[in-house]
Amino acid sequence: MVRGIAEHGYRCLPAFSYMIGALNVGITYSIMVNKVDCRFMYYFLSLGPCIRGFAHIRKVIVVDDTHLYGKYEGVLLSAVAQDTENYIYPISFCIFDKDNDASWTFFFENLKSIMVDGPDLCFISDRHNNIANGIAKAYNHAHHGYCISHLGENLWVNYHCGEKHYLFYKMVKIYSLEDFSDHFVGFKNYCPEAAFFLEHELGFENWSRAYFPSNRFNVMAINIVESVSAMLIAKREYPVASIFNLIAKRFGEIFRERHAYVLK
Incomplete structure (x- = not known):
């Protein structure tokens, strides 16, 4: 769902989303801009394979954010899980202009469209009030640790x-x-x-x-999502499209490697 045209380094995001969607069946993305000045506010992305594969993953989602720097600034949020062999499993990524209740609510509302609410689902995060408020608004039955x-x-x-x-x-x-x-x-x-x-x-x-x-399994900390943030640290000063291009490329490679391994 595209909700506007982004400005100031984010103009190519809609085209980028359509392009990556052609290569990833079932992709979910959402763009929101300020209606007054058309400045970029939020962008949410989850790749099709990540969405489909979550049905076979432990229902524990770890969320955390990291601040971008340079010309564009903003905040990059990552949501990941862990499979039964303890591999990190990416679920979704989101960038927003400011870290507040509205931005986290946007993220969890979009996440809920692909990750169904239920008592067997739980979120792990730090003690950030905005995260807790976002989960409470979007999820009525999931648990938060x-x-x-x-x-x-x-x-x-x-x-x-x-x-x-x-x-x-x-x-x-x-x-x-x-x-x-x-x-x-x-x-x-x-x-x-x-x-x-x-x-x-x-x-x-x-x-x-x-x-x-609920069952947290062995997920007691947010170190797995911090590992993902560390992998993207070199691109944090780049435009948003470049960051998401790296995400799609890197995790596409990982999925292909794992698929080849499973076939053997």
């Missing part, structure tokens, strides 16, 4: 757990509610303020594996 790496860093900086900081990571990965309770009591004795924050301000269900209402 926090990245334990970012949360652990927050505890280290703000609550100074010292040598007992490792207890947090032990609690996170426990499956049994009984074992979790035992470990949490021990953690609470050493770091009462951090324990209060984890229990009453965040809630166990948002970060612990034992209380999480």
Whole structure:
């Protein structure tokens, strides 16, 4: 769905989308511009093979953003999953002008058109309010969990757990509610303020594996999506069309390599 004509380095996006769509059956994309001055605001893209293959992937979507720099600026968002062999699986990419509630809502509304809402679906992200608000507006049944790496860093900086900081990571990965309770009591004795924050301000269900209402599998952090962002870092100062051209080219190569491997 094209919603306008983008300006200032983004004019070629509609043509680019049609071109890449011819090579990727089932592609989904959306462009939105400001109606007043026709300046580019949002662009969402998900390749056809990525959409179709998600039916066979663990229903855990990891989202994160990275800031672009140079002449065009903006924010690049990536959403990825993980297959049963722990390979990173790309789902969709989005670029927006500003990191706010409106842009994240645009992303999740477009994502919902290809990733159906349901209690078996969950999202993993950092504790970004805009992400949480976007998920809440678009998805009524999916669950949202926090990245334990970012949360652990927050505890280290703000609550100074010292040598007992490792207890947090032990609690996170426990499956049994009984074992979790035992470990949490021990953690609470050493770091009462951090324990209060984890229990009453965040809630166990948002970060612990034992209380999480869906299956996070082994996806406890957002490092897989950060790996994708790192792969694209060299193009972050380029126009948007160049960035998405790299995305289509690189992941097209990966899909072909994996397909050849499977055929053997």
